[in-house]
Amino acid sequence: MTTRRVRIPHYAIVKAPGLLCMLYTVSELSTLLRVPDRTLRDWLSMGAPHTRDARGHLWINGIEFATWIKSQRKPQRTRKLERNQAYCLRCNQVVEMIDPKVFRIKGKLVHVRGKCPVCGCTINRGDRLAESVSGITSANDQHLRAA
Ligand SMILES: [Zn+2]
Numbered sequence: 001m002t003t004r005r006v007r008i009p010h011y012a013i014v015k016a017p018g019l020l021c022m023l024y025t026v027s028e029l030s031t032l033l034r035v036p037d038r039t040l041r042d043w044l045s046m047g048a049p050h051t052r053d054a055r056g057h058l059w060i061n062g063i064e065f066a067t068w069i070k071s072q073r074k075p076q077r078t079r080k081l082e083r084n085q086a087y088c089l090r091c092n093q094v095v096e097m098i099d100p101k102v103f104r105i106k107g108k109l110v111h112v113r114g115k116c117p118v119c120g121c122t123i124n125r126g127d128r129l130a131e132s133v134s135g136i137t138s139a140n141d142q143h144l145r146a147a
Helices: 010-018 026-033 037-045 062-072 136-146
Strands: 058-061 085-088 093-096 098-106 109-115 122-128
Touching: 010 026, 010 062, 026 037, 026 058, 037 058, 058 062, 085 122
Parallel strands: none
Antiparallel strands: 085 093, 098 109, 109 122
């Protein structure tokens, strides 16, 4: 998927949800969002919803535009940890756990427990199994049987 994202200034992101379900002209919208006309026209050419009337005037629906702005924002991405990595609260950093053990909780949810290689404290974290799991499952099952 190659969706081209536009970098939206913070002010416009904050203001866009306040737009009304009405048609705005480019200059009205540029004033409201404090975005230069030119930038706004760029966004329109990049896919921001708008209509062009018979005279060639551009009209932008506030709600549709706000929705588009929202869609341009990068999804919040939390750093994906490797199976054997976890965040040690004491060391305040991501570490590679020593002897990580995976416990299955429910469905794909698992619980990983290991030791911090730096401070030696026990680290717990939740995780989610990928579609295809091998290796981990057997170790986990042994654990469950032992428990
Ligand atoms: Zn630590």
